[in-house]
Amino acid sequence: VQLQASGGGLVQTGGSLRLSCAVSGLIFDFEDYGIGWFRQAPGKEREGIVCSSARDASTWYAEAVKGRFHISRDIAGSTVYLQMNGLKPEDTAVYYCSADPISYADYASTCSIPHFGLWGQGTQVTVSS
Numbered sequence: 239v240q241l242q243a244s245g246g247g248l249v250q251t252g253g254s255l256r257l258s259c260a261v262s263g264l265i266f267d268f269e270d271y272g273i274g275w276f277r278q279a280p281g282k283e284r285e286g287i288v289c290s291s292a293r294d295a296s297t298w299y300a301e302a303v304k305g306r307f308h309i310s311r312d313i314a315g316s317t318v319y320l321q322m323n324g325l326k327p328e329d330t331a332v333y334y335c336s337a338d339p340i341s342y343a344d345y346a347s348t349c350s351i352p353h354f355g356l357w358g359q360g361t362q363v364t365v366s367s
Contacts, residue, residue: 239263241358243335248364249325257320259335259358268316269293272338272345274354275309275320277331277363284334286349288320292341298349302328325365332360 245257257275261268274289288309290297297309306324311317318335336354345353 239265239337239356241335241337241356243333243358243361246333246361246363248366250366251326253325253365254321254323255325255363257322257333257335257361257363259318259320261316261318261335261337264316264337264339266339269311269313270341271356272341272354273309273311273318274336274338274345274349275307275318276334276336276351276354277329278334278360279328279331282331284351286345286351286354289338289345289349291343291345296344298345300349322363325363327365327367330363330365332362334358334360 240262242260270292278284287300308321310319335358337356338354
């Protein structure tokens, strides 16, 4: 299984970026996986910021990104997107995509590292003030 994240870069405060995560080699249908985006800022632990259950039946957003970030899934292209608007300097981090082969019905309390077993490499997002 491979998850390939891309789309990071340097953006000014208030700007937008769209991250992509191409997924390949899955055993089950892509729509049956839980998917998530995580980020790790310098000196901090990796944290889940948005997780979506199988078939996107339920989506959880961290308070820090709610209303600004949006996750979506292109089933035909096996790609996960993270649209990030209204970026702030505190959004600066390495962003990781992940997949969960045993999707939870609701990730409100499980959008965290132990519940996701498939990871891609990170993509750096830097927001300048």
